[in-house]
Amino acid sequence: MRRAGSVQRLRLGVIGLGRAFMLMMPALKGDPRVELAGAADPRALARDQFERDFHAPAFEDPLEMCARNDLDAIYVASPHPHHEEHVLMAAAQGKHVMVEKPMGISAASCTRMIEACERAAVLLMVGHSHSFDQPILRCLQWIRSGRYGAVRLLSGWNYTDFMFRPRRADEFDVQAGGGVVFNQAAHHVDVARLLCGGKVERVDAFVGNWHPSRVSHGAYSALLRFEGGACANLTYSGYAHFNSDTWMDGIGELGRRVDPGKHHQTIEQLKSGLQQTQEEQLKQQRSYGAAPRSGTEQSPVAGHQHFGPLIVSCDKADLRPTALGIHVDSDEGYHFEPLALSTLERQEVLDEFLAALWGGRPLLHSGHWGRATLAVCESIARSAQTQQGVRPEHQMAVPAA
Ligand SMILES: NC(=O)c1ccc[n+]([C@@H]2O[C@H](COP(=O)([O-])OP(=O)(O)OC[C@H]3O[C@@H](n4cnc5c(N)ncnc54)[C@H](O)[C@@H]3O)[C@@H](O)[C@H]2O)c1
Structure with missing residues (x-):
């Protein structure tokens, strides 16, 4: 660690x-x-671009850098x-x-990573995931405070163009971590676990794979039952028809205003018969x-990053975290709690990492936490395949504040 003036630097x-990397770059830079x-x-x-941008060496071999x-x-x-x-x-x-x-x-692979980091006495954090988003962390704060009582039910949806973004062939290979269950449920499940207590006891799921040429996990609907009684239902479709950002004040996953017709453009481009x-x-x-950032990401930040519409039903209120703040429909009536934007996108990821490294604070998104989320994603795939309920391994409760 280096000190530049009075600032400690990682x-x-x-x-x-x-x-x-491009999505983390604003925070890292x-x-x-x-x-x-x-x-x-x-x-x-x-x-070459990295060396020009950061005046630091870039290597072909990761070992040489490590x-x-x-x-x-x-x-x-x-x-x-x-x-x-x-x-x-x-x-x-x-x-x-x-x-x-x-x-x-695989969860087994995560275990090997956890053990290697424990042996070497180094920190292991998993992120970014959308459970780092400010509106989600604020809901967690309220849940921990008991302000609205216990969480009973969480409903989450996300309809995107995931399957029709330009991809390499291997990104559809489920065995190699392709498709929406590995790539997108990792966000959804992480958010649900954080708000529903962390320990999933049973998963029942459907996984969709219905496009003739883009063959992979393209959609899912999963019911997660948690220790303590809460239940989450999570639905995702990556088939580029409906865009659920229209239910999020027209603000997309990356906190920018989105064109509601974007999905149709995406699908048209690939329908035109690209090899x-x-x-x-x-x-x-x-x-x-090759590109600085894509068009959308160059537009101004309009809200918090998010992973689609969410309703968290507690004893005394329904909470709806959005890109702009949290809608609260409670026993006392309705109010909206706006949330100011951080100065840097995804800075929460660095905040957690540095607080653990320099301040000794326990990580929320530790290796153990990441493995528990991955185990639920694996259970979604297994439940869909066997059409039976699955008890995921390696579950852990949300660490204390
Ligand atoms: N948190 C998020 O919002 C988010 C967004 C996108 C991707 N991701 C995750 O980040 C990871 C990377 O995804 P991506 O979309 O950036 O992929 P990508 O294909 O855009 O980029 C991967 C990069 O890794 C490089 N690479 C490939 N093999 C390598 C190797 N053996 N050693 C070193 N570098 C290698 C590639 O050249 C490429 O530059 C995935 O695990 C993905 O799930 C997270």
Whole structure:
């Protein structure tokens, strides 16, 4: 860790300069507590861009970067089939780790990451996920305070164009962590676990896979029963028809105003008969090194990031966290609690990591927490396949404040 003037700085290396890195970049670049001090990526274009942007070295081989002694921590943002290899590599070099969601592609793999970080006595945090969003954390605060009584039922929906964004073929391969159950339920389940107590006792689910050419998990509907009696129902469709951001004041997942017709444009583009290679080129064009940020992300921030409409039904109120604040329909009537925006997008992720690293505060989004979420995602897939209820392993309660 370096001190610049009176500011303590975390020297961070990044593995994987893709979309996730681009979404974390405003926080990583703008937070004076962080110095982006190295990167690793197989793409030369991305490495060159990183060296120009951050005046720090970029490597083809992640091990060469992890072995440097001028880094304190590694942000693992490579595709999730590589998370285990990269987390183990960072831990073996004594570096603290922040790994993107989903933590891995199996609970067993997550266990190996947890054990490696425990052995090396380094921190392991899983994030970003949308359970870091301010409106969700505010709901958690209220739930913990007992203000509206116990949580009984949580309902969440998200209708997106996930399946029709430009993709590599391997992103549809469910065995390699492709499709919406691994990629999107990881957010949904994380939010539901945080607000419903954390320990899922039973999962009953349906998973949809109905497009003839984009074959993968494209939709799900899952019922999660929690220890203590709460129940969550989560529904997601990535088939680019309805856009549920219209139910979120027209503000999208990344906190920007969205065009309600965007999904139709997305689907039209791919219906026009792109070959796989052309589609991969289109994806490359949106990557770090090829494009600064996509059009939507260059537009001004209009609200908090979110993962779709949500109603949290408690004993004394229904809470509806949105991009602008929280609607409260309670025994006392209705009110809206606006929530001011943070100065940097996704800064909450760094706040939690640094509070644990420098302040000794327990992590909310620890490796154990990430594994419990992944185990529920695996149970969604298994329940859909067997058409039976599944009891997920590795569950843990929400850590105390
Ligand atoms: N939290 C979020 O909102 C969010 C958003 C997007 C992605 N993600 C997660 O981030 C991870 C990466 O996804 P993405 O969308 O950025 O993927 P991506 O394909 O856009 O980028 C991945 C990057 O990793 C690089 N890479 C590939 N193999 C590598 C290796 N062996 N070593 C080092 N780098 C390697 C690629 O060249 C690319 O630059 C996934 O786990 C994904 O689920 C999270």
